[in-house]
Amino acid sequence: MASKKKSAPKKTAPTVATRTEPEKAAPSAPPPPPPKSKFTKDELKQFKTNLLQLRDQLSRQVGGMERDALTGKDAEVSVDHMADHGSDTFDQDFTLGLIENEEQTIREIDLAIERIQDGTYGVCEACVEEPLKLCKTCPYIQKARLEAIPYARYCVEYARVAERNREIEEARDDEE
Numbered sequence: 001m002a003s004k005k006k007s008a009p010k011k012t013a014p015t016v017a018t019r020t021e022p023e024k025a026a027p028s029a030p031p032p033p034p035p036k037s038k039f040t041k042d043e044l045k046q047f048k049t050n051l052l053q054l055r056d057q058l059s060r061q062v063g064g065m066e067r068d069a070l071t072g073k074d075a076e077v078s079v080d081h082m083a084d085h086g087s088d089t090f091d092q093d094f095t096l097g098l099i100e101n102e103e104q105t106i107r108e109i110d111l112a113i114e115r116i117q118d119g120t121y122g123v124c125e126a127c128v129e130e131p132l133k134l135c136k137t138c139p140y141i142q143k144a145r146l147e148a149i150p151y152a153r154y155c156v157e158y159a160r161v162a163e164r165n166r167e168i169e170e171a172r173d174d175e176e
């Protein structure tokens with residue numbers, strides 16, 4: 001008697017199951033596709049050419065500076081010139097700082113070339129999800145700006161705001 005099997009409760013559930021179904025079938029809507037580049041193929045080709053030229057120019061500069069800084073153009077300077085040594089070190093630090101900047105720019109150029117390839121070149125990264133409407137061309141970066149700085153990620157208005165915020169933050173840090 002005690003070993004009597006439990007009756008299967010399976011049949012009692014169907015109403016619940018059918019009720020939850022519509023909710024399950026409605027997954028959260030996928031986000032709208034990001035805006036695509038509005039430039040023509042020819043324009044993109046021109047931007048790519050500009051980017052590659054700039055990249056080439058920068059990497060040659062970096063190469064030259066690295067040689068100068070590391071081997072030292074004035075390496076033949078003898079111990080007699082020890083007094084100048086301090087300023088040599090300064091020059092070297094300064095040059096290495098420039099190299100860092102230029103390498104950063106080269107990385108930005110590579111990213112811009114990737115954006116040309118995946119069709120998002122010229123879309124402002126700050127305005128891509130929710131246009132901030134800072135400028136008339138939002139969410140696109142002004143063409144003139146890209147002609148001047150082909151690796152720009154942001155529209156000029158956003159870049160200005162970001163720069164101002166950075167300055168305010170730095171000023172605050174200085175006060176502390």
Ligand SMILES: [Zn+2]
Binds near residue numbers: 132134139
């Ligand atoms: Zn923007």
